[in-house]
Amino acid sequence: MKPLVSFAAYAAIVPFVRAAGFNLLHNWQGSTFFDDDWSYYGSWDNLTLGDVNFVTRDVAFAQPQLTYVNAAGNAIVRVDNVSTVPQPYKRNAVRISSVETYGLGSLWVMDALHLPYGCSVWPAFWSQATKWPEGGQIDTLEQINMASSNQYALHTVDGCMASTSAPMSGILTDPDCGTEEPYKTQGCTVTEPNQASYGAAFAAGGGGVYATLLADSGVFIWFFPRANIPSDLSVSNPDSSPNPDSWGTPSASYPSSTCPTSTYFEPQHVIIDITLCGAWGGVPSTLNATCPGVPAGAPSNYCYTTYVAGDGSHYATAYFEIQYVRVWSNVTSASGGNSTSGSDASSSNISSTPSQSTTGSNPTTSGNSSSPGPSVSSRRGSALPIRTQRAALGALFGLIVAVVLLA
Numbered sequence: 429m430k431p432l433v434s435f436a437a438y439a440a441i442v443p444f445v446r447a448a449g450f451n452l453l454h455n456w457q458g459s460t461f462f463d464d465d466w467s468y469y470g471s472w473d474n475l476t477l478g479d480v481n482f483v484t485r486d487v488a489f490a491q492p493q494l495t496y497v498n499a500a501g502n503a504i505v506r507v508d509n510v511s512t513v514p515q516p517y518k519r520n521a522v523r524i525s526s527v528e529t530y531g532l533g534s535l536w537v538m539d540a541l542h543l544p545y546g547c548s549v550w551p552a553f554w555s556q557a558t559k560w561p562e563g564g565q566i567d568t569l570e571q572i573n574m575a576s577s578n579q580y581a582l583h584t585v586d587g588c589m590a591s592t593s594a595p596m597s598g599i600l601t602d603p604d605c606g607t608e609e610p611y612k613t614q615g616c617t618v619t620e621p622n623q624a625s626y627g628a629a630f631a632a633g634g635g636g637v638y639a640t641l642l643a644d645s646g647v648f649i650w651f652f653p654r655a656n657i658p659s660d661l662s663v664s665n666p667d668s669s670p671n672p673d674s675w676g677t678p679s680a681s682y683p684s685s686t687c688p689t690s691t692y693f694e695p696q697h698v699i700i701d702i703t704l705c706g707a708w709g710g711v712p713s714t715l716n717a718t719c720p721g722v723p724a725g726a727p728s729n730y731c732y733t734t735y736v737a738g739d740g741s742h743y744a745t746a747y748f749e750i751q752y753v754r755v756w757s758n759v760t761s762a763s764g765g766n767s768t769s770g771s772d773a774s775s776s777n778i779s780s781t782p783s784q785s786t787t788g789s790n791p792t793t794s795g796n797s798s799s800p801g802p803s804v805s806s807r808r809g810s811a812l813p814i815r816t817q818r819a820a821l822g823a824l825f826g827l828i829v830a831v832v833l834l835a
Contacts, residue, residue, distance in 0.1 A: 478703030506747030509740035529695035533759030548735035555696035563694030572709035588687035705731035
């Protein structure tokens with residue numbers, strides 16, 4: 429009876445999310461992947477204190493190219509593995525953010541063949557509201573160094589908690605999603621048990637798909653290795669309407685019963701980035717956990733001096749190879765959608781600083797008072813999921829089934 433009870437509980441938590449159907453809002457794929465719908469950060473990493481320069485669009489497309497579409501038609505986002513970086517300069521890397529934001533009822537998906545990994549490497553595929561932490565953050569993919577599997581997380585203002593009983597295949601390691609400094613910084617984390625979800629094993633298995641649903645019923649994240657990708661997330665069929673109800677138990681579940689999404693999450697920018705070392709990956713004890721050999725009593729800049737400075741030979745595997753990133757929504761609003769235009773600087777636009785050189789920037793000069801980041805002003809999305817008669821009947825049926833199975 430355990431599988432049946434688990435399914436009933438899952439159905440009660442995620443009730444018929446497909447009731448209104450999903451419509452494609454954005455498809456980044458092929459030769460147009462890097463068209464003007466991405467904002468390049470254009471500053472040193474003043475967010476996680478990584479030893480990188482997040483370059484502007486112009487620098488990313490200059491030699492050595494850090495963003496481009498390869499001969500197979502896949503998008504490459506990578507760390508500069510060509511230039512020699514003298515101390516105390518930083519190495520060039522990329523942080524791109526969707527110009528538009530996506531609110532409740534949105535589903536964003538990345539299909540990748542390769543994820544960045546290696547000692548000092550800290551990649552992420554994630555999302556963040558324009559106003560942080562008030563608008564929340566969702567880490568769909570985030571890991572460091574030579575770790576063997578992915579970690580999921582939410583970051584919110586205090587009060588949001590992960591459910592300790594929500595059905596998920598992942599392992600809940602911290603239920604508190606709050607971000608109060610300095611005591612709570614990692615968010616409510618879930619470890620992905622599939623060892624092919626990150627690193628060399630991910631690439632060897634042909635990659636896979638990460639999918640995140642931001643719904644009024646909660647935040648739900650799935651990982652699918654290549655052999656198990658649902659047919660409605662096919663690379664060749666962007667116009668399909670995904671059906672998360674058919675995907676099985678999520679890797680990570682954050683139901684609204686313990687963290688109401690309408691309270692803690694505003695429309696999200698979808699973000700891809702790679703930093704190096706920094707406040708997580710670069711701490712000597714953390715680095716040593718997955719890259720053994722860090723000497724006892726190593727200085728705090730050990731990660732930088734050992735890997736970042738010098739030639740780029742450590743970064744041959746520090747790149748994303750992405751077949752697509754797509755966003756769908758089952759929400760409508762008075763304006764005809766639930767995304768917000770990046771042209772509205774008060775709500776979603778992220779500015780850029782002037783271009784840097786292509787060989788790295790001095791950490792004492794690369795930042796400035798106008799360094800870009802989430803705007804201090806934002807507005808909470810007002811779009812709500814369509815509640816159709818089918819949804820109401822479906823939810824009632826789901827409750828009846830749950831009661832019968834639990835009887």
